Amino acid sequence: MLLTVADVVATPVVQAGEPEIVSxxxxxxAVRWVHVSDQADIANVLVGAELILTTGQALAAPESARERYLRSLADAGVAGLVVELGSYVSELGPVVADTARELGLPVIALHRVTRFVxxxxxxHRVIVADQYAELExxxxxxxxxxxxxxxxxxxAEIVRTAASMLDASVVLEDLAHRVLAATARHTSSSSLLDNWESRSRMLPEGDHVVAVGPHTQRWGRLILRSERVHTPRARMVLERAAQTLTLHRMIDTDRFGLHRRAQTGLIADLIEGRVTNERDAQARAAALGLARRARYVPLAVEIETTTAPSDPVAAxxxxxxxxxxxxxxxxLASASALSATELATPTATEQRGTERIAIVLAMSPGRDVDDQLDRVCATVLAELRRVDGVRRAVIGVGADSDSLLDAARELVAAASVASVARSLAGxxxxxxxxxxxxxxxxxLSLIRDEPGVQSFAETELSALLRYDIRHAADLTGTLRRFLDLAGNKTELARILKISRPTLYDRLARIERILAVDLDDGESRTSLHTALLIRELTGADKL
Incomplete structure (x- = not known):
């Protein structure tokens, strides 16, 4: 960190000159460099933040010339002026002091002869050492x-490393202000994350808040919770950590054996249309062990685990x-199948991971599909429950078909069904x-974690949420009940146990804050959708 003018004045070599603070x-x-010169027009060669050392020749000129000299230094952005008295001037006088203070220019007079070198x-020794330390x-x-x-x-490790480098707390959040990972330093995790959503919403953008994700597809923010960290270092570490987090999300996590990779590759080719011939598709599938049968059924198994191991090997x-x-x-179910494994996006409010396995089953012809599915799915779910750390598993099924190509394309729909089914409680x-x-x-559960969806909900509700934070109110809750009751004000007043005029006042306040008309059907739909998204992401419980 650069020395300040006050730091330089406090050094022993300057103190030996008996410094007097004139301005x-x-x-x-901050002092970027020290420059020695008696020239009156020295400002022409300066770039700013220099500390000027002079014997005062320019200050021995008439009053108007002294003022021009000081003004030129101030305009050049110098850090300050140090004048050794004796050679040209014995004192600086009130004109110099008043002009310097008016210009905001620090001026120090040395009453004893000092070796400027x-x-x-x-x-410069300190400055160079500091620059070297920054490079290192x-x-x-x-x-x-x-x-x-x-x-x-x-x-979690990336965030933990950033926090360790800065010796300060660092939090990774998504666009809905839900914490994805956090490391607390010099405080407890509970203190760091208590009422996080409300506090995060009020944080201004700046050097301690860095967006995460590709420029056009931001998906989170990395936040430093400390004001005492050297700002350039903080920005450097946060930006580098954000780049690493972006790469982490972009990298394919295919981690298994050659056979499984081959199955995964075939399913990807089928879904993305790189295989367009049915016979070719069935031939490749048969080479990987899929029986040639009449009906193909797409399945997606979504597995929720109680923990997400931070150690890569354990994961x-x-x-x-x-x-x-x-x-x-x-x-065990004697099912012929292709499978592909992918890491599903974890729910940000949960401290657990989610994995998804895509399956194409080859079902026996002439038998009821649902009966066969009941047997196969029951066996798979039973085996999954035996795995330590598996909290829940659900299976989504797409439309079955005589065509392997058509069934493979339905895997996307099956995955959507599985993701939605996992989000439905009760x-x-x-x-x-x-x-x-x-x-x-x-x-909505299917798309709740999409940055665009989170951004929509934020745009619809952020003004009201900020109002509730500032005024310790719950107008958001009133709006939710109003929309849940399809605008039935009488019933809402009864549930809230308030008078009709009080309710009308609250609703009018909501309309003013959000700049909407609650009698407008499209406005109600947009707001209700945004509130459902908050509920599904767990943001309304934070």
């Missing part, structure tokens, strides 16, 4: 985060155990879910 304004200015050596720090930052990128470190072993359980279950236990088993809330 004490802006003594906290000793001052420049002392200050930058090299360490680059090497550390490059190594994390190469070995695909987990989100890989856990994922392998899950895949083995599914494979074993399919074998329903009866089922072996599998089809699209007919989910509704609007399920549809």
């Amino acid at each position: 004490g304004v802006n003594l906290d200015r 000793e001052i420049t050596e002392a200050v 720090f930058a090299r360490t930052v680059h090497e550390t985060f490059t190594e994390l990128s190469v070995r695909r470190a987990a989100l 890989q072993r856990h994922s392998l155990a899950i895949v083995d359980a599914v494979t074993h279950g399919l074998g 329903g009866p236990d089922r072996m599998f879910f089809r699209s007919a088993d989910i509704r609007l809330r399920g549809l």
Whole structure:
């Protein structure tokens, strides 16, 4: 960190000159360099933040020339002026002092002869050492985060490394202000994250808040919770950590054996249209062990785990155990299948991971599809429950078909059904879910973690949420109940146990804050959708 003018004045070599503060304004200015000169027109060669050392020749001129000299230094952005008295001037006088204070220019007079070279050596030694330290720090930052990128470190480790480098608390959040990972330093985790959403919403953008994700597809923010960290260092570390987090999310996490990779590759080719011939598709599938049968059924198994291992090796072993359980279950049910494994996006409000396995089943012709699915899914789910750390598993089923190509394309729909089914709480236990088993809330569950959806909800509700934070109010809750009751004000007043005039006042306040008309159907739909998104992401419970 650069020395200030006050720091330079406090050095022993300057103190030996018996310094007098003639103009004490802006003594906290940083000194980039020290320059020795008696020239009156020295400002023409300055670039700013220099500390000028002079014997005062320019200050021995008439009053108007002295004022021009001081003004030229101030206009050049110098850090300050140090004048050795005796050679040209015995004192600086009120004109210099008043003009310098008016210009905001620090001026120090030295009453004893001082070797300027000793001052420049002392200050430049510190400046150069500081610059070297910054270069060394930058090299360490680059090497550390490059190594994390190469070995695909987990989100938590990347955040933990940034916090360690800055010796300060760092939080990674998504666009809905939900904490994805956090490391607390010099405080407890509970203190760091208490009432996080409200506090995060009020944080201004700046050097301590860095966006995460590609420029056009931001998906989160990395936040430093400390004001005492050197700002350039903070920005450097946060930006490098954000780049590593972006790469982490972009990198494919295919981690298993050649056979599984081949199955994964075939399913990807089928879904993305790289295989367009049905016979070619069936031939490739048969080469990987899929029986040639009449009906192909797409399944997506979504597995929610109680913990997300931060250690990469432990995470890989856990994922392998899950895949083995599914494979074993399919074998016990004598099911012929192709499978592909992918890491699903974890729910940000939960401290657990989610993995998804896509399956194409080859079903025996002439038998009821649902009966066969009941048996296969029951066996797979039973095997998954045996795996340590598996909290819940659901299976989504797409439309079955005689065509392998058509069935593979339905895997996307099956995954959507599984994701929605996992988000629906309180329903009866089922072996599998089809699209007919989910509704609007399920549809929103499917897209709740998309940055665009989170941005929509924020745009619709942020003004009201900020109002509630500032005024310790709950107008958001009033709006939710109003929309849930389809605008029935009489019933809402009864539920809230308030008078009709009080309710009308609250609703009018909501309309003013959000600049909407609550009698407008489209406005109600948009607001209700935004509130459902908050509920599904768990943001309304934070």
